[in-house]
Amino acid sequence: MRHRLVTLAALLLTAALLYFVPETEEGEKRSGVETAVLWVNEKEKAVDRWLKKCAAVYEKETGRRVYLRAATEEEVKAALDGTEGVVPPDLLVSPEGGETVCLRGYALIVRDETAARTTPAPTGALFIRPSPEPRQTLEPETVFDPALLIGALAPEELLPLFPEAAASRDPAGDFAAGKAQAALLTAGQAAGLAVGCRACALPEGRGFLPVRASSLTAEGQEFLSFLLRPDIQRTLSDFGLYTQNPGLILYGGADPIRGLIESSRPSENGE
Secondary structure, three states, X not given: OHHHHHHHHHHHHHHHHHHHOOXXXXXXXXXXXXXXXXXXXXXXXXXXXXXXXXXXHHHHHHOOEEEEEEOOHXXXXXXXXXXXXXXXXXXXXXXXXXXXXXXXXXXXXXXXXXXXXXXXXXXXXXXXXXXXXXXXXXXXXXXXXXXXXXXXXXXXXXXXXXXXXXXXXXHHHHHHOOOOOEEEEOHHHHHOOOOOEEEEOOHHHOOEEEEEEEEOOHHHHHHXXXXXXXXXXXXXXXXXXXXXXXXXXXXXXXXXXXXXXXXXXXXXXOO
């Protein structure tokens, strides 16, 4: 009898979990709670972290759930094409079009052995003499030389904007290894360099890659509108990203390289 009671209790617990815990399959809705499904196809990890933070804020504000998952290029195409048998998400973040929700920004980083370098404070373990690596103090440059772009290392997605550059899977690592005199890097990548260098803003807003989102349902449009709110756009600075909203300034003198990049962002009409 005791064994039967234990079995019955386990079955009841399983049934309760199946009822109250949200499903993991695409398109499933949590019982009694509206759910917006978001697919993300974006190489920059900071975008994914920003979207997760936004989803948490949105859920707290609205009581609705946001389900995020990574999507392949094939899934993105199938969703946009309306392929039979594919349940599309409410919102699709991908390079395939839609409204710009934020920007990824780059500067031209040029090797300069005369640039000032500083040595960080010792952080060695107890009884171990620390040997801190000197790091450069990057200062913004106002003069841009187009010739520096020839052969500069760049991620593949920037090559359509800079055909004179050279593709690299790891521009920061290859630049640090001395494989080129210049590279197109994010401010975060540049900050990690231990070589003397200087930073130049890229002209005509060409140092930016837009992160776009396509709403496929009314629920997706609501979350997209939430992402574009000025207060939510300001949170991009927590992740080293940029806004295309010309009325918002995210970076100041405390972050000179991101401020340099931000000052060269495209205007609202793309000029």
